[in-house]
Amino acid sequence: MACQGRCNAVRTVAVLLCVMVLAEAAAAAVVNVGGTKGWNLGVNYQTWASSTKVRPNDSLFFKYDPRLHNVMVVSKADYDSCKTTSPWSKHTSGKDSIKFTKSGTYYLICGIGTHCKAGMKVAVTVRW
Template identity: 45%
Template sequence: MAFRSSIMFLLVAMTLCGACSGAGAVYKVGGPDGWIVGVDYNQWSSSKEFRVGDGLFFSYNKQYHNVVQVSEQGFKSCNSSSPIAAYSSGSDTITLERPGHYYFLCGAPGHCEDGQKVDVQVSRPIPDNPSPAPSGLSSPSTPHPEERPPHSAALTNAPKLALAVFASVLACCFLN
């Protein structure tokens, strides 16, 4: 009985590890305190190296804050009237899909002006097998991050999570 439980635990752990591999790092914006007024977001973001595939986790009290992705101009002027995307769940994970700058601010009155805004610069992922491009050829241009709003990482990982759940159920059926 203990042997079957150990085997099942091992299979479930391996399945979950496989389902989660390939995902980038997830950064809690603002550190332990989350998305609040009073954090130096320039200092927070400058100490990290964001890559395509990483996620930003915004944790905040939705009664007082929100997250608005804006253009560079909107960021500089604290203007959230033409958002690229807006989030208000209090627990939002945004996947960084392209290299370039992403600009976020809190749209609550006065919060951006008080420093609740973050500029995240995203680099290309490190290739598994780096090889130089043939000379004379250029790579296609990468669209600016502002051209398409990010989506939730939960949607990106849904097939992997479904596979993990299916494999776990299957393991339970065969081991009992």
């Protein structure tokens, strides 16, 4: 067994790499929507989304004043037209965590007043 020591070393490195890949996959992050500005009027969420990586099982965290705003997960059509009457889900706590387990683009709007039309809307692409 001339390769005994070297084979064990290769095996150890291989196992370590597997563990690191699995740890990476399991380490779901919390993503603060809007960064430090949170979920508010006057934030460019297109810019925010284009510079933010969201992976499956990460949590989108929406921080806002619940007297002023809410969060609705809607279809693309409702996102485009800012229709607030048939959301897939509605969140109103002011500190909402929303998790998407599958890759895809998800559409979130504020359902209060004309906030969506004023820009309180974000399309988030979730992918590895």
